[in-house]
Amino acid sequence: MKTLRIGTRQSPLALAQSNWVAQQLNTLLAGSYICELVGMTTSGDQLQDRSLLEAGGKGLFTKELDIALESDDVDLLVHSLKDVPVMLPPGQRILAYPKREDPRDAFVSLKYKSLDELPEGATLGTSSLRRRAQALALRPDLKVVEFRGNVQTRLSKLQAGVADATFLASAGLNRLNVPEHACELLNPTDFLPAVGQGILAIAGMPDRLEEKVLQALVELSDLETERAATAERAALAALDGSCRTPIAAHLFHEGAGIYRLKASVTHPDGAPSYEAERTLHGSELFLADFMQLGQDVGQAIRDDAGDKLPHLDS
Numbered sequence: 001m002k003t004l005r006i007g008t009r010q011s012p013l014a015l016a017q018s019n020w021v022a023q024q025l026n027t028l029l030a031g032s033y034i035c036e037l038v039g040m041t042t043s044g045d046q047l048q049d050r051s052l053l054e055a056g057g058k059g060l061f062t063k064e065l066d067i068a069l070e071s072d073d074v075d076l077l078v079h080s081l082k083d084v085p086v087m088l089p090p091g092q093r094i095l096a097y098p099k100r101e102d103p104r105d106a107f108v109s110l111k112y113k114s115l116d117e118l119p120e121g122a123t124l125g126t127s128s129l130r131r132r133a134q135a136l137a138l139r140p141d142l143k144v145v146e147f148r149g150n151v152q153t154r155l156s157k158l159q160a161g162v163a164d165a166t167f168l169a170s171a172g173l174n175r176l177n178v179p180e181h182a183c184e185l186l187n188p189t190d191f192l193p194a195v196g197q198g199i200l201a202i203a204g205m206p207d208r209l210e211e212k213v214l215q216a217l218v219e220l221s222d223l224e225t226e227r228a229a230t231a232e233r234a235a236l237a238a239l240d241g242s243c244r245t246p247i248a249a250h251l252f253h254e255g256a257g258i259y260r261l262k263a264s265v266t267h268p269d270g271a272p273s274y275e276a277e278r279t280l281h282g283s284e285l286f287l288a289d290f291m292q293l294g295q296d297v298g299q300a301i302r303d304d305a306g307d308k309l310p311h312l313d314s
């Protein structure tokens with residue numbers, strides 16, 4: 001029996017995700033491989049008290065994992081796709097996109113049932129520029145306060161009264177088995193999710209992996225999820241986004257062979273907002289079509305906004 005070393009962050013959510021992947025691969029590779037998790041701390045995890053915005057930069061949550069893969073200390077990485085920069089390090093590829101979890105944002109509060117119910121001037125805790133921008137676009141009266149840390153930390157901050165409400169990815173709550181914290185699941189059309197929200201990416205260096213392992217990863221991958229990841233990330237690439245940019249994009253599967261990609265860039269203070277959408281349909285669609293869809297939507301936003309896109313390349 002051989003060992004397959006899986007590099008992961010150590011937050012409870014990251015471990016839940018990596019354990020799930022390990023179980024799936026153990027089943028698919030039964031008899032030949034057994035997975036072992038290798039927990040690591042990333043720069044992003046160490047920055048809980050400082051401003052992630054100031055630290056800036058892409059790949060804050062992936063850098064140390066990338067180095068471990070590069071130096072052959074691990075064989076695979078499990079990431080939340082949302083945290084993975086558009087440009088992967090040389091040689092690294094995403095080898096599987098398991099079926100997407102719920103992509104929606106959840107409104108979480110101990111006092112109010114929905115975003116609409118928040119009283120005038122209530123405090124919203126979030127350090128996501130996208131969530132801040134989208135919330136202020138709907139509710140300019142809200143007061144936004146920084147809200148850092150993993151899911152549990154943010155829930156205890158609510159308990160402590162640091163804010164009246166926060167937003168968390170529904171996928172994270174589901175994977176942590178605490179879906180009851182979601183008071184309201186925001187309609188993805190009004191509150192467009194982050195690129196790749198709810199999607200896991202399993203990355204590796206294909207040259208170093210046995211055919212058997214590559215085959216198991218193909219089996220674990222889900223075509224509709226790969227299509228969504230491809231289209232949404234192509235839009236992000238066309239907009240040259242980083243985690244500092246309030247960009248959102250979501251691929252809606254509207255029916256057999258019909259897809260709609262919508263993307264938006266919202267000013268951190270709520271307005272103005274630029275958005276674009278395009279539809280793709282056909283009985284035989286290739287990944288290249290989804291890539292093109294993403295590029296077209298990203299370019300449409302660029303054309304529309306001209307030189308007014310907020311903070312795009314820092």
Ligand SMILES: NCc1[nH]cc(CCC(=O)O)c1CC(=O)O
Binds near residue numbers: 081083169171196200
């Ligand atoms: N940057 C933090 C992060 N990265 C991925 C998720 C949730 C899981 C997912 O979107 O797949 C979260 C937490 C959150 O946004 O609430």
